[in-house]
Amino acid sequence: MTELTMLGTGNAAVTRCYNTCFTIRNGQQVLLVDAGGGNGILARLEQAGVSLSDIHDIFLTHTHTDHIFGVVWVVRMIAQAMNSGKYSGELHLFGHDEGLAALESICRLTLPGKVCKHLHDDILLHALADGEGFSVAGMRAQAFDIGSTKAKQYGFCLQLPDGRRLTCLGDEPYNERAGQYAIGADWLLCEAFCLYADRERFKPYEKHHSTALDAGRLAAGLNVSNLLLYHTEDKTLSTRRSAYSAEAAEHFRGAIHVPDDMERIIL
Numbered sequence: 001m002t003e004l005t006m007l008g009t010g011n012a013a014v015t016r017c018y019n020t021c022f023t024i025r026n027g028q029q030v031l032l033v034d035a036g037g038g039n040g041i042l043a044r045l046e047q048a049g050v051s052l053s054d055i056h057d058i059f060l061t062h063t064h065t066d067h068i069f070g071v072v073w074v075v076r077m078i079a080q081a082m083n084s085g086k087y088s089g090e091l092h093l094f095g096h097d098e099g100l101a102a103l104e105s106i107c108r109l110t111l112p113g114k115v116c117k118h119l120h121d122d123i124l125l126h127a128l129a130d131g132e133g134f135s136v137a138g139m140r141a142q143a144f145d146i147g148s149t150k151a152k153q154y155g156f157c158l159q160l161p162d163g164r165r166l167t168c169l170g171d172e173p174y175n176e177r178a179g180q181y182a183i184g185a186d187w188l189l190c191e192a193f194c195l196y197a198d199r200e201r202f203k204p205y206e207k208h209h210s211t212a213l214d215a216g217r218l219a220a221g222l223n224v225s226n227l228l229l230y231h232t233e234d235k236t237l238s239t240r241r242s243a244y245s246a247e248a249a250e251h252f253r254g255a256i257h258v259p260d261d262m263e264r265i266i267l
């Protein structure tokens with residue numbers, strides 16, 4: 001069974017939920033994708049019942065604060081667990097060259113030597129090329145450049161154990177260069193900053209983000225089966241699921257998922 005747990009569903013500045021990050025569990029193997037903006041990732045993993053010793057693969061999409069700083073904390077805790085004999089094997093960090101270089105710099109600036117000595121030893125940094133394949137949590141994946149106009153960002157396409165395909169578009173609007181990975185995907189993970197109806201209030205387009213309506217139109221055009229929306233504002237959480245789903249459904253006839261933090265979804 002493959003299970004996705006949304007550890008956080010919010011955008012960078014949220015205070016009422018956690019920043020967007022998630023795990024994908026394949027049996028005992030866990031892939032962590034981004035880790036939010038700090039130490040809060042540790043509580044989220046604990047609540048989700050994910051032991052640090054089960055995390056051997058982390059994918060970092062980009063260097064923005066709401067994605068990278070939680071990874072520093074996970075690296076710190078896993079290195080300490082290695083030192084005390086409570087973590088066996090290696091930790092593999094995947095991403096693009098700029099993201100991993102930034103992560104390494106932050107780790108070296110902020111973590112003690114007994115943690116950093118693991119970098120490039122049993123904490124391995126894999127800088128992937130655009131389109132390069134890799135293996136995580138017992139599954140094959142392909143990283144791709146989403147064509148961000150801000151910081152360089154990678155999404156990925158994951159081959160689930162039953163052969164279906166999950167594509168994560170990161171936290172920016174769709175760029176056509178992701179088409180080969182996104183068209184016909186069984187699962188499409190896509191940002192929706194707010195409702196189109198709330199665009200004057202939250203200004204998604206000025207922030208280079210999109211809306212639930214845009215995501216629904218995109219999912220219909222790409223002919224995907226399941227659409228999952230994340231990286232949202234946090235001022236409408238109590239109505240978010242129903243309102244975002246309704247907007248996306250104006251264009252998209254497939255299954256729409258607007259999870260809350262800590263929600264588990266069987267893939």
Ligand SMILES: [Zn+2]
Binds near residue numbers: 067231
């Ligand atoms: Zn973000």
